Structures are given as structure tokens and as C-alpha cells.
Amino acid sequence: MEGLKFIDTPALILDKAVLLKNIQEMSALANKAGVKLRPHIKAHKCSKISNLQIANGASGITVAKVSEAEVMFSAGIKDILIAYQLINTEKINRVISLIKKGASISCLLDNLCQTKKLNNAAKENNLIIDTYVEVDSGLKRTGLEPEDVVGFVNELKSFDGLRFKGILTHAGQVYGALKVNVPAIGHQEGMIMEKVAKSLENAGFVDFEVSVGATPTVKYSAYNPKVTEIRPGNYVFNDAIQVGLGTAERDRCSLKVLTTVISKPAPDRIIIDAGSKTLALDKGAHGTEVVTGFGIVNGYPNLILERLSEEHGVIKVSSAGKVPAIGDKILIIPNHACPVANLAEELILIEHGKENESWVIDARGKNK
Amino acid sequence: MEGLKFIDTPALILDKAVLLKNIQEMSALANKAGVKLRPHIKAHKCSKISNLQIANGASGITVAKVSEAEVMFSAGIKDILIAYQLINTEKINRVISLIKKGASISCLLDNLCQTKKLNNAAKENNLIIDTYVEVDSGLKRTGLEPEDVVGFVNELKSFDGLRFKGILTHAGQVYGALKVNVPAIGHQEGMIMEKVAKSLENAGFVDFEVSVGATPTVKYSAYNPKVTEIRPGNYVFNDAIQVGLGTAERDRCSLKVLTTVISKPAPDRIIIDAGSKTLALDKGAHGTEVVTGFGIVNGYPNLILERLSEEHGVIKVSSAGKVPAIGDKILIIPNHACPVANLAEELILIEHGKENESWVIDARGKNK
Numbered sequence: 233m234e235g236l237k238f239i240d241t242p243a244l245i246l247d248k249a250v251l252l253k254n255i256q257e258m259s260a261l262a263n264k265a266g267v268k269l270r271p272h273i274k275a276h277k278c279s280k281i282s283n284l285q286i287a288n289g290a291s292g293i294t295v296a297k298v299s300e301a302e303v304m305f306s307a308g309i310k311d312i313l314i315a316y317q318l319i320n321t322e323k324i325n326r327v328i329s330l331i332k333k334g335a336s337i338s339c340l341l342d343n344l345c346q347t348k349k350l351n352n353a354a355k356e357n358n359l360i361i362d363t364y365v366e367v368d369s370g371l372k373r374t375g376l377e378p379e380d381v382v383g384f385v386n387e388l389k390s391f392d393g394l395r396f397k398g399i400l401t402h403a404g405q406v407y408g409a410l411k412v413n414v415p416a417i418g419h420q421e422g423m424i425m426e427k428v429a430k431s432l433e434n435a436g437f438v439d440f441e442v443s444v445g446a447t448p449t450v451k452y453s454a455y456n457p458k459v460t461e462i463r464p465g466n467y468v469f470n471d472a473i474q475v476g477l478g479t480a481e482r483d484r485c486s487l488k489v490l491t492t493v494i495s496k497p498a499p500d501r502i503i504i505d506a507g508s509k510t511l512a513l514d515k516g517a518h519g520t521e522v523v524t525g526f527g528i529v530n531g532y533p534n535l536i537l538e539r540l541s542e543e544h545g546v547i548k549v550s551s552a553g554k555v556p557a558i559g560d561k562i563l564i565i566p567n568h569a570c571p572v573a574n575l576a577e578e579l580i581l582i583e584h585g586k587e588n589e590s591w592v593i594d595a596r597g598k599n600k
Numbered sequence: 601m602e603g604l605k606f607i608d609t610p611a612l613i614l615d616k617a618v619l620l621k622n623i624q625e626m627s628a629l630a631n632k633a634g635v636k637l638r639p640h641i642k643a644h645k646c647s648k649i650s651n652l653q654i655a656n657g658a659s660g661i662t663v664a665k666v667s668e669a670e671v672m673f674s675a676g677i678k679d680i681l682i683a684y685q686l687i688n689t690e691k692i693n694r695v696i697s698l699i700k701k702g703a704s705i706s707c708l709l710d711n712l713c714q715t716k717k718l719n720n721a722a723k724e725n726n727l728i729i730d731t732y733v734e735v736d737s738g739l740k741r742t743g744l745e746p747e748d749v750v751g752f753v754n755e756l757k758s759f760d761g762l763r764f765k766g767i768l769t770h771a772g773q774v775y776g777a778l779k780v781n782v783p784a785i786g787h788q789e790g791m792i793m794e795k796v797a798k799s800l801e802n803a804g805f806v807d808f809e810v811s812v813g814a815t816p817t818v819k820y821s822a823y824n825p826k827v828t829e830i831r832p833g834n835y836v837f838n839d840a841i842q843v844g845l846g847t848a849e850r851d852r853c854s855l856k857v858l859t860t861v862i863s864k865p866a867p868d869r870i871i872i873d874a875g876s877k878t879l880a881l882d883k884g885a886h887g888t889e890v891v892t893g894f895g896i897v898n899g900y901p902n903l904i905l906e907r908l909s910e911e912h913g914v915i916k917v918s919s920a921g922k923v924p925a926i927g928d929k930i931l932i933i934p935n936h937a938c939p940v941a942n943l944a945e946e947l948i949l950i951e952h953g954k955e956n957e958s959w960v961i962d963a964r965g966k967n968k
Contacts, residue, residue: 240690240968274910296911316911317862317871319927322608342863345926373912374863374871404909494685495710495742503685503742509942510967513881541772542642542938543664543684543967544741558713559687570910574877575943577965597945597965599878599911600608 235586236561241492242506244572245563246579248588250486251281251468252288258450258467259289265454265462270294270313270443272465275570277595278579279307281468292336294463298323299598305335307594313338313364313443315400315463317374319346323600324353331359338362338397341384342374347391354393362397363388364443369401369424370417378424382431398441399428402463406448411478411522418452421445426458448479469569473514476522487579488530488563489572491545493556502535502556504545506564510575511540514568523567530563532556537564603954604929609860610874612940613931614947616956618854619649619836620656626818626835627657633822633830638662638681638811640833643938645963646947647675649836660704662831666691667966673703675962681706681732681811683768683831685742687714691968692721699727706730706765709752710742715759722761730765731756732811737769737792738785746792750799766809766828767800769793774816779846779890786820789813794826816847837937841882844890855947856898856931857940859913861924870903870924872913874932878943879908882936891935898931900924905932 236245262269271285272294282293282304292311295301301312318324318339331337341347341363354361365385368375376384381399388396403421406414421444429442444453445462447470454462469487470480491506511527526545529535534553539546545564549555556562566572573579574597578590604613630637639653640662650661650672660679663669669680686692686707699705709715709731722729733753736743744752749767756764771789774782789812797810812821813830815838822830837855838848859874879895894913897903902921907914913932917923924930934940941947947959 238690240688242967316873319860319862319873320608322606342865343926346862349927368865372866372869373907373909373914374865376865492687494687494714497710497736497742497744498740501740505684505687506967508880508882508939509965512876514876539741541741542942546741558711559717571876574910575965575967597943599610599874599943 233561235582236490239490239580239587241490241561242510243490244576244579245488245490246581247486248581248583250484252284254467254470254484254486255285255288258464261451261454262289262462265459267454267459268461270461270463271468272315272463273300273304273595275465276468276573276593277598278573278591278593279304279309279595280591282309283307285468294465297598297600298326299600300595301330301335301337302326303595303598305330305333310334311336315340315364317342317346318350321349324350328353328357328359331361338364340364340366340400342366342376344387347388347394351391351393360393360395363394364398364400364441365396367399367401367425367428369403369421371402371404373404375401378428381428382435385432385437386435396437396440398443398460399425399432400443401425403444403446403449403453406446406477407473409477411476414448414477414479415452418449421449422453422456422459426456429458447474448477466570469573471569472523472528472565472567475528482528482565485565487569487572488565489527490561490563493558493560493562496558500549502547502549504547504562505543506545507543508540509542510572511545511564511566512568512571512575513540514571527567528565530565532562601929603950604858607858607948607955609858609929610878611858612944612947613856613858614949615854616949616951618852620652622835622838622852622854623653623656626832629819629822630657630830635822635827636829638829638831639836640683640831641668641672641963643833644836644941644961645966646941646959646961647672647677647963648959650677651675653836662833665966665968666694667968668963669698669703669705670694671963671966673698673701678702679704683708683732685710685714686718689717692718696721696725696727699729706732708732708734708768710734710744712755715756715762719759719761728761728763731762732766732768732809733764735767735769735793735796737771737789739770739772741772743769746796749796750803753800753805754803764805764808766811767793767796768811770831771812771814771817771821774814774845775841777845779844782816782845782847783820786817789817790821790824790827794824797826815842816845834938837941839937840891840896840933840935843896850896850933853933855937855940856933857895858929858931861926861928861930864926868917870915870917872915872930873911874913875911876908877910878940879913879932879934880936880939880943881908882939895935896933898933900930
């Protein structure tokens, strides 16, 4: 903490050594499983981190939004999967523009309306756009039911502006699960995709990607023999939810929020200068099952971050132990690191406990 | 909706006529109650709106962060209350710098640690800084207990770099209350401050501000004979929580999120392109008591915005009625407008249902 005392707060502190360890370990997992690693950048929205992932073996990146793809392409990354159903003409035009500039873009499909729009745009521009087809492996968000995939991929043949590149799923329901159920969800993610892949092979399709992954599930789904690609995102940071799910130990949480105690109005109450506009209100998909409060107060097991206003965090002193004074700085491990990075403008990197440099979160707020 | 069909999504749509009506009505309330209006800009973080508030009679503004004050001062606003306990040297130095540039800044106190720091900085720079003393009227966040205020204000006399300007409270606990209890909380906010004001008068203090207010409570607290100033914020927009608390009718919600249906994977499920990174996860302080889901799907009473991922909204079709198609655009009234504005880069203003201009949310993300 000594090295952080001159940093104004709230600030996002990123431990460079832990970040690098998290990145390298995921690359090692992908190598061991014999799959490509295409990390989702939504967690960090920072092109410096994307490039570090690429430098450490990632084959490309995944984004949710065209505006994220634009930022990452500007930073030199060419192989980008936009894992999101594109509908609006403006977004499709921006994808076309990126492809014309040399980006290798893949898009995601789960319905004919957007398939037609994307196909028309591709043909008007004499392009062929790579596409993944989304499969629902239990999240019940977007994606086709597994049994409907072969029919849909067969229909795709008639859209000659599009090329079928593979199938994709995201078992995001793991974030609503208990720790004990995580391995089963990961294995099931792989097995559902294996079944769909075999059906596609039986229908004559060859050489397609089978893309899976969320940070908690990849260590189980990546080893499925049919899986070819994983797309974890959060692992660069980890957070209290990952700790609660058993995905990472607390010492592998590379991102923390540095905050200052601004008031101590009662013996059992401390107020810090980080609220929901810094830490976000995420409590995990199922609320309090894997996390307590709105973040872990690092080094103070007796403190619970009980409430968040927009710019205030209200900490309850829940039992005996040391309690920070007004003006003291403390670190919070956020519940969910992804919205936290999206709320900030920069990451302050520390090495050996000292401020080293700052990285702009250049795709922060890019939601179009 | 016809006029919005070419706007890419998700986008924040601001109805200019409703915005103006909300601003003028609050100014009228302040006039009628004979109090100053010093709106909190945290709700909109947009200097164009701050200036509109000033042009319609606001005497100054309230901010939470020095960086918000800097943005607003750059936009021509001079009278700024930073309603937040400043501790960090960097923030205090920036306040001093603003004062030297001609800003009229007031600061907030509730403890001696920050009082000493602010006083030292003022004296080192040969300045006298105006200060409000915060009173806790039931929120149990920051602020002194009412009975401790006179003692604290007496102690302030020995800090000759600071001037006692008034007392301040925020009855934010109203956001955790039921609609039926809102008037009582507002009246109590006024009565607690009246009692403290009388104690201060008995101790010889005269001509100080008595500042109260949250959007739901001002219509009750502003009329207290001792209150001199109100600081509502959210009223410029209103939102689903205000509707739930009975503060505003739905037609007075000026801010909506325009979003596109991107997928319809099941008859009872629709996916839109706005998730927690656009709409935030706020459900009101007490969760589901005054709101249902994560926003009101405008014009579709049969649709409930049931789940938010980061970039996806999952809508449940809960009963018979019209259902939008893939590619259709729909409007969502957010649960809590303040974090929504903070997540976006611009407001798209509409007049007579058509896009008119866009306003940059220039203090977005300014949390230091």
C-alpha cells in the first residue's frame, strides 16, 4: 500500500505480474488442450491488454460490439470475432468498412432476419463474411437450440455472401451456479457442442470451429475432443465472483479498486469514495450465494462492503479487528471486474507494489 | 418511434419538451417555497443541462466530485457546491485551483480530519473556503448526528481558513421506502434540519443555509420554514424508480434507452441490445418493491425486462399482446436514470418525435 499512497481515488489498480500470470496460464491451458484461444475483451476493454494476450499466444480476439472492434483494429489487432447478433444497418456498414481496411472479421448468427441483412450487405460490397452460428448450451439468452443448428447451417448455404466458419456457445449460466456445479456445466458445454459438431459432420460439413468458453468453464470444456477454440474473458482480472465460484484464488485477482476512507460517522460504519459508479452493483447472477456485499475489502476480514450509493461505499465493521482511519486508502476486489473496467478511464499498473504506468481503457463505454 | 428508426442502438433518447417541463416545474416549486434551487448534476453529468437549469432559475449546482466541478466550471458555471467529504491532497489542490480561477466553491464537512486538511490548504493559499456541515437525517451514510452539529460548528470557528456557510442533508433513504412513506420522509428531513437550525440560532449563528433534498422529498421538505435551499438531481429525467415512488408519472420520464431486438430464440423470450453496461443493474434500494425487472418496456405492458447480461437484455413475454420483431426498435424507461447517463457518451435529443441534436455527457465517468 505504501507505493499507492499518492494515487488519487477511486482508481483501478492492476498488478502487472498477476495479470501476466493469468494471461500465460490461460495460453498454457489452450496449448495443452490443443485449442485456439480467442479471449473476449469485454472484461478489460483495453487494447494494451488485448495485445498482451496476442503476444502470449491468443489467435485473435472476441468482442461484443462493432465499436470495440474498431478500437482494437486501430490498435493493430486484425482477427476479430464479433460475438453478437448484428441487425442495425449502421453497425453492418461499419463491419464492412473494417473488412475493407483489412480486418478479418467473423460475425454471429442465430436468426434469418440478421442473416439476410448481413448477406445483402456482403453481396453489395462483393465480400464474403465469415460467420459463426450460436448454439444455446443452457444460458437461455441468444442462440439456437442444439437440435435446430444443422437445419440453420443448411439454410446458410443459400446465402452466398456468407461463409459458415463454425459453431459457438457461451455457458454463461455458470455465473448463476454454485461452486460445486461448475465442472458439470463446463463438461456439458463441451458435450452439447460435441453433439452438434457430430451432427454437422454427419450432414457433410467439415473443418469448422467449435468455440466455447467462459472463464469458469474453459478448464472443463476445452478438453472436449471436438472443441477447437475457447473464448474466456474475465480471467485476465478475476474477481470476487470467480473466487466464489472456485475459479481463482484471491491472490490471482489482478484488478483492485483503490479507495479512500472519507468519513467514519459511527463506530460500526466507514464510508469510502467508491460507489456503484466505480464498483457496479453486480452481485452474481444469483445474488448473494457466491459473494458477500459489493466487493471484498482486501486485508480486512472484519469489514463488509454492505451498501453502495453512486459515489459512496458503506462498509460495516462486522467484528473486532483493525479498522482503517479517515484518509486511509484501502483496496477492494470487485465482485465483477468487467463492468468496473467499463466505468473507468484508466488502469494504473503496479509492479513490485509501486505505480509503474497507466493504460487507457480505450474501448470503455463502446456499446454500439 | 418513426423518427428514431435511423438511430443506432443502444442510445439515450432525451425528450427535450419533457426535460424543459421538469426543469421549469422544479424551479417553480423552489420559487413557491421561497428557497434556492441548487440541483445535483450527478443525474445527467451534462453541462448543457446544467446551464439549462441555471437559465431557468437555479442559483448554482451541486456535484459529488471535483472532476465534475472542473467540467461544469469549464462550461461557465461558477457557483458549485461539492457535496462530498474531500480528503485526498490531490482533490483539495484541484479545488484550490478552481477557486483561484474564479469559481465559487463550497465544500462539505463531517469530520475533523478533512476539516484540518482543507483548512491547512486554504490557509497556505490565503483563501477562505465556504463549508457546509453534513447532517444525517436518516440515510446512515455520511453526516453528523443532528445532536452533534452545534458542537462541530462551534469547533469550526477555530479553523480560520474555513467559513461556515450552512447545514446540509440528503434523505436518500427515501429510495428504499415504499410510496406511501415518501411524504413522511420528506417532512421529517425538513423537521430534523429545522431543529438543528434552531439549535444553531440559539448558539448565536445567523444567516446560514439549510440545504435539503432528493427528488422525491423536496416537495415536502422545501416548505419547511427553516429550509433555504434544495438540491434535487434526478427530476430532470425521472425514471422507473421515481414512478414507483409516486414522484412522477411515466409521461414525465424524459430519458429513455432506445434499443433493438436482436434475437427471438423462443416464443416467450426476446433479446435486446442493451444490458447492464447501458441500463445498469439498479433495482432501487429495496430491490423489487417499487420496480419490476430492469426497466419499463415502453408501450409493451406484456413485456418484462427480466435479466441483464453486460450487453444483452432478456425480455420475457409475460402475457398476450403485441410483441416486437427482430430488428424492431423499442424504448426502455430505465430503473435509475443517473447511472445510465454515466455509462453513455451522448444524449440524443428529440423534439416532436424527431432527432434534433446530440449533447455530450461531458462529466461522464468523472469519479475523482
